[in-house]
Amino acid sequence: MKQTDNTEGHRKLRSYVLRAARMSNLQRRSYNDLLPRYSVPYRESGISLKEIFPAASKYILEIGFGMGEATVRLAGENPDFGYLGIEVHKPGVGKVLSEIERLSLDNLRIINHDAVEVLESMIPDKSIDGVHIFFPDPWPKKKHHKRRLIQGPFVDLIVPRLIPGGYLYICTDWEEYAEQILSVCSQAEGLQNAYEGFAEPQPWRPRTKFESRGLDKSHRIREVYFTKTT
Ligand SMILES: C[S@@+](CC[C@H](N)C(=O)[O-])C[C@H]1O[C@@H](n2cnc3c(N)ncnc32)[C@H](O)[C@@H]1O
Numbered sequence: 001m002k003q004t005d006n007t008e009g010h011r012k013l014r015s016y017v018l019r020a021a022r023m024s025n026l027q028r029r030s031y032n033d034l035l036p037r038y039s040v041p042y043r044e045s046g047i048s049l050k051e052i053f054p055a056a057s058k059y060i061l062e063i064g065f066g067m068g069e070a071t072v073r074l075a076g077e078n079p080d081f082g083y084l085g086i087e088v089h090k091p092g093v094g095k096v097l098s099e100i101e102r103l104s105l106d107n108l109r110i111i112n113h114d115a116v117e118v119l120e121s122m123i124p125d126k127s128i129d130g131v132h133i134f135f136p137d138p139w140p141k142k143k144h145h146k147r148r149l150i151q152g153p154f155v156d157l158i159v160p161r162l163i164p165g166g167y168l169y170i171c172t173d174w175e176e177y178a179e180q181i182l183s184v185c186s187q188a189e190g191l192q193n194a195y196e197g198f199a200e201p202q203p204w205r206p207r208t209k210f211e212s213r214g215l216d217k218s219h220r221i222r223e224v225y226f227t228k229t230t
Pocket residue numbers: 015016063064065066067068086087088089092113114115116133134135136137138149208209210211
């Protein structure tokens with residue numbers, strides 16, 4: 001489990017391991033053929049969300065969309081919002097690309113890259129109305145907790161990118177990680193809890209693959225919903 005140094009000399013968060021990914025034929029074909037059409041390539045400078053989604057009234061970022069169940073459904077249900085999904089896992093990217101094509105979703109685009117670097121380089125300050133992080137990898141072993149995505153420095157990367165009043169919505173089925181997420185968000189400068197403690201489930205949130213896995217194991221789902229103070 002290796003971590004790499006970043007240019008500033010401190011340890012960089014590596015919240016995922018890219019294993020050789022098994023892709024279905026459709027996922028592979030979609031990945032190869034549709035990535036140039038429906039993805040925003042990683043770059044080291046800010047993007048214009050207005051250029052990517054000219055008709056959108058709000059911009060929503062989803063980090064680690066997995067197979068994209070929530071991403072695709074929300075984009076279909078909210079054609080006025082622009083959804084930008086970030087994921088490193090190629091089968092999920094292939095799957096979402098095939099759904100964008102099949103459903104002609106012009107309000108959903110993806111970035112196939114590490115969310116930490118995407119936030120650092122590409123997402124302008126005060127540009128995002130909402131951030132979704134559904135069932136981030138829990139890294140259950142104690143020696144791997146340093147790989148968890150939701151830590152102070154990561155949340156500190158998100159907060160400036162939110163517009164005032166924008167929200168950060170995180171769900172997990174891992175009780176002890178849920179406590180950590182609530183604590184990290186409660187301590188983050190510029191965020192306030194929209195609830196007392198854990199949030200009510202948002203009725204519009206679709207169920208995801210990892211949520212179903214948790215429920216199959218009788219895990220309790222915990223939700224955290226914070227907004228950016230003005
Ligand atoms: C446990 S899965 C959850 C997927 C999906 N949200 C769900 O609920 O089914 C976590 C996902 O986050 C992705 N991920 C983890 N760290 C990431 C990072 N730094 N940048 C982009 N994606 C990341 C992983 O590749 C994985 O697909």
